[in-house]
Amino acid sequence: MRIVACLLFACAGAGAGAAARAQTDSIAAPLTAEAGDAARGRAIVADRQLGLCLLCHSAPIAEERFQGNLAPSLDGAGARWSGSQLRMRMVDASAFNSETIMPSYFKPGGAPRTPAALRGKTILSAQQVEDVVAYLQTLGAP
Numbered sequence: 192m193r194i195v196a197c198l199l200f201a202c203a204g205a206g207a208g209a210a211a212r213a214q215t216d217s218i219a220a221p222l223t224a225e226a227g228d229a230a231r232g233r234a235i236v237a238d239r240q241l242g243l244c245l246l247c248h249s250a251p252i253a254e255e256r257f258q259g260n261l262a263p264s265l266d267g268a269g270a271r272w273s274g275s276q277l278r279m280r281m282v283d284a285s286a287f288n289s290e291t292i293m294p295s296y297f298k299p300g301g302a303p304r305t306p307a308a309l310r311g312k313t314i315l316s317a318q319q320v321e322d323v324v325a326y327l328q329t330l331g332a333p
């Protein structure tokens with residue numbers, strides 16, 4: 192009897208988890224009071240040390256010669272996704288796909304082997320996330 196109760200409880204828990212995930216498809220509220228700046232966002236996407244986006248993605252940034260092909264092109268991302276959806280993907284891409292290779296840019300680092308100096312830090316700042324979202328929104332249908 193106790194086992195049955197536990198199973199029921201586990202199922203209820205799993206259902207609630209799925210519902211919570213479904214609600215995290217997007218983040219409607221900007222992370223900062225200052226609006227995102229698309230020009231700064233473009234520079235972050237192009238930067239090989241900051242955003243590193245072009246390691247995996249290609250984007251319509253002609254001056255960057257070697258672009259990635261491990262992920263969908265960012266061209267058209269603004270047509271495929273709303274700003275809220277792009278913000279969620281930037282904050283934590285693993286919320287959509289727990290196996291993704293895309294870094295979670297605004298999720299405090301806390302994985303077991305995170306070096307002490309990086310624990311609790313995010314890859315990009317809130318403003319940088321907003322800047323990248325603003326840039327991605329300019330990428331309409333290719």
Ligand code: HEC
Nearest residue numbers: 242243244246247261262263268271284288291292293294
């Ligand atoms: C290590 C590889 C990697 C890096 C670095 C990376 N991404 Fe991704 N990204 C992916 C993959 C793979 C996907 C496809 C979906 C998935 O697996 O999560 C993706 C999906 C996306 C999508 C949705 C694409 C679509 O239209 O379906 C956007 C937008 C995006 N990434 C933006 C970025 C931006 C902006 C950066 C840099 C700040 C970045 N990514 C860095 C691997 C990466």
